[in-house]
Amino acid sequence: xxxxxxxxxxxxxxxxxxxxxxxxxxxxxxxxxxxxxxxxxxxxxxxxxxxxxxxxxxxxxxxxxxxxxxxxxxxxxxxxxxxxxxxxxxxxxxxxxxxxxxxxxxxxxxxxxxxxxxxxxxxxxxxxxxxxxxxxxxxxxxxxxxxxxxxxxxxxxxxxxxxxxxxxxxxxxxxxxxxxxxxxxxxxxxxxxxxxxxxxxxxxxxxxxxxxxxxxxxxxxxxxxxxxxxxxxxxxxxxxxxxxxxxxxxxxxxxxxxxxxxxxxxxxxxxxxxxxxxxxxxxxxxxxxxxxxxxxxxxxxxxxxxxx
Numbered sequence: 655x656x657x658x659x660x661x662x663x664x665x666x667x668x669x670x671x672x673x674x675x676x677x678x679x680x681x682x683x684x685x686x687x688x689x690x691x692x693x694x695x696x697x698x699x700x701x702x703x704x705x706x707x708x709x710x711x712x713x714x715x716x717x718x719x720x721x722x723x724x725x726x727x728x729x730x731x732x733x734x735x736x737x738x739x740x741x742x743x744x745x746x747x748x749x750x751x752x753x754x755x756x757x758x759x760x761x762x763x764x765x766x767x768x769x770x771x772x773x774x775x776x777x778x779x780x781x782x783x784x785x786x787x788x789x790x791x792x793x794x795x796x797x798x799x800x801x802x803x804x805x806x807x808x809x810x811x812x813x814x815x816x817x818x819x820x821x822x823x824x825x826x827x828x829x830x831x832x833x834x835x836x837x838x839x840x841x842x843x844x845x846x847x848x849x850x851x852x853x854x855x856x857x858x859x860x861x862x863x864x865x866x867x868x869x870x871x872x873x874x875x876x877x878x879x880x881x882x883x884x885x886x887x888x889x890x891x892x893x894x895x896x897x898x899x900x901x902x903x904x905x906x907x908x909x910x911x912x913x914x915x916x917x918x919x920x921x922x923x924x925x926x927x928x929x930x931x932x933x934x935x936x937x938x939x940x941x942x943x944x945x946x947x948x949x950x951x952x953x954x955x956x957x958x959x960x961x962x
Contacts, residue, residue: 662812662819679921681815682807686913686932688818689871690883692825694909696867697888698901699860702840708758709884711773712868713877715754715780719747719869721787744817744870751865754780759861807874807917807932814874821870828863832856837898879933883909886940893947912939 666684670677700709723746754776762772839846839853846853872880891904916936923930 658816659812662815666812666815678808678810681810681812682932683914683917685810685815685818685874686807686917686936687910688815688822689875689880690909690913691906692818692822692867692871693880693883694887694906695825695829695902696860696864697884697905697909698891698898699836699840700864700884701888701892702837702898702901703860705864706885707770707773708755709864709868710881711758711777711780712751712755712865713872713880714777715751715784716747716869716872716877717784718780718787719750721784722746722750725787741813744873747869747873748866751869752862755861755865756858759857806876807920810874817870818874821866824866825863828859832859836860840898875936876933879936882937882940883913886937886944887912890940890944890947893944894950908940908943912936912943915939 666677666680669680669684673680700706720743723743726746727742758772758776761767761775762769765772835846835851835853836856838849839851839856843853868880868884871883875883887909888901888905890908891901894904895901913936916939917932919935919939920930920932923935
């Protein structure tokens with residue numbers, strides 16, 4: 655971990671000197687680009703599988719994961735070990751988020767309850783744990799709850815960038831190996847099973863991957879922005895596309911453009927009279943893109959139909 659963070663530090667310093675800008679801007683921009691690419695890559699599947707509420711539940715359950723990780727670490731005597739904090743707390747968050755996601759999927763399979771009902775039960779349970787542990791977390795750390803809600807790309811660490819690079823690699827590998835099967839199951843699960851596709855296994859793999867994405871990215875962009883990046887670009891892309899392949903690439907493009915433009919507006923605003931948080935800028939740009947897609951989407955899809 656130390657070697658990887660050192661390489662990231664040196665790379666960021668090189669880019670800082672090359673562009674003659676501040677180091678925190680370089681680190682924040684790299685982190686936001688990685689988050690936008692990762693969320694854009696899975697966003698079409700989240701929307702296609704109607705998992706908006708599911709991803710929201712995973713994001714809010716991270717409150718419990720964060721507080722459990724911090725409290726566990728400090729009870730173990732690792733309060734002053736920064737290297738241990740950099741990997742232990744995210745690991746606890748990921749494990750807790752994965753347990754919540756798998757638990758939702760398992761209970762949904764074993765009961766006749768509707769999906770939103772099962773998700774709501776786990777949502778309430780996770781928030782309850784978070785409410786209990788978050789108050790006690792204040793005994794061990796002075797981190798503000800607003801950091802977890804809104805995030806900040808201005809305080810990104812090299813360790814977080816390393817986590818994001820690792821997450822991007824894992825996401826790329828899973829989608830390369832499983833994406834076509836996942837898309838097939840989205841449209842017709844029964845036919846996918848008849849073709850002997852491991853539909854159940856793919857569902858659990860996607861749930862764990864989504865838990866990884868939410869819990870790692872959330873530390874940088876916050877609960878609110880992670881939900882926006884997972885849903886809004888994909889919803890916008892669905893208005894511009896006639897098939898999942900085009901929707902996939904549109905989602906990545908929209909997410910990346912909104913992320914970079916939002917970061918630029920935030921940096922420009924901070925040098926002027928306005929304080930423009932990156933999270934708010936990115937969210938509003940994504941919503942603006944959605945509104946524009948509603949207007950031009952029928953024209954684009956009509957042209958695509960003529961070329962078929």
